[in-house]
Amino acid sequence: xxxxxxxxxxxxxxxxxxxxxxxxxxxxxxxxxxxxxxxxxxxxxxxxxxxxxxxxxxxxxxxxxxxxxxxxxxxxxxxxxxxxxxxxxxxxxxxxxxxxxxxxxxxxxxxxx
Amino acid sequence: xxxxxxxxxxxxxxxxxxxxxxxxxxxxxxxxxxxxxxxxxxxxxxxxxxxxxxxxxxxxxxxxxxxxxxxxxxxxxxxxxxxxxxxxxxxxxxxxxxxxxxxxxxxxxxxxxx
Numbered sequence: 001x002x003x004x005x006x007x008x009x010x011x012x013x014x015x016x017x018x019x020x021x022x023x024x025x026x027x028x029x030x031x032x033x034x035x036x037x038x039x040x041x042x043x044x045x046x047x048x049x050x051x052x053x054x055x056x057x058x059x060x061x062x063x064x065x066x067x068x069x070x071x072x073x074x075x076x077x078x079x080x081x082x083x084x085x086x087x088x089x090x091x092x093x094x095x096x097x098x099x100x101x102x103x104x105x106x107x108x109x110x111x112x113x
Numbered sequence: 114x115x116x117x118x119x120x121x122x123x124x125x126x127x128x129x130x131x132x133x134x135x136x137x138x139x140x141x142x143x144x145x146x147x148x149x150x151x152x153x154x155x156x157x158x159x160x161x162x163x164x165x166x167x168x169x170x171x172x173x174x175x176x177x178x179x180x181x182x183x184x185x186x187x188x189x190x191x192x193x194x195x196x197x198x199x200x201x202x203x204x205x206x207x208x209x210x211x212x213x214x215x216x217x218x219x220x221x222x223x224x225x226x227x
Contacts (some may be wrong), residue, residue: 002154002155004155006155011155034214034215036216041220041221042220043117043203043205043218043219043220043221044156044203044216045218046214046216048138049214049215059119067118087149089155091155091156091214093214093227101158101216102154103148103155103157104155105153105154106155110153
């Protein structure tokens with residue numbers, strides 16, 4: 001059973017609008033959460049992370065929100081740009097160790113000009 | 114340039130023919146790992162290594178072997194490939210201490226087993 005789920009396989013938004021990508025997890029031991037972005041024919045690249053001691057982390061146009069009681073996190077992109085079109089993977093970790101990362105299935109974001 | 118290099122990028126092979134996908138990183142990272150990406154399943158860890166001569170199974174190790182004889186290299190070996198190993202494979206690396214969550218990924222190796 002997948003411990004990290006991204007229930008929307010795809011999302012389409014208009015340029016300039018907000019993109020909201022969602023992620024749910026089941027393992028209450030996860031305490032560190034990350035988003036990776038992947039363009040076609042490239043490897044995933046780290047985007048933003050959040051520790052379980054916080055409920056929000058911002059980096060420019062990207063903000064990640066964490067709701068521990070609901071075991072839910074979301075990535076907000078404001079404003080969305082065509083260059084944001086990619087597959088976004090949510091990941092969660094038990095502690096700060098690369099071998100403990102569990103990834104979600106990914107959401108393909110398409111930002112239309 | 115800091116990078117993780119995988120080879121080959123694309124490979125079509127037949128059932129049972131042994132193959133090796135190489136992975137090399139130039140960032141002096143202790144940690145290296147292999148993932149496979151399949152539609153709807155995201156990235157699943159195959160094997161990982163915390164340092165030279167130390168390897169451990171990930172979530173889906175069956176049918177794969179790895180070795181870590183040198184810090185920079187972490188090859189993935191398919192001794193007898195089967196069609197269910199058709200997938201997109203990624204190698205990744207990172208430092209072990211003060212880990213921020215950032216894994217550095219290679220560009221991927223698309224493998225088709227007929």
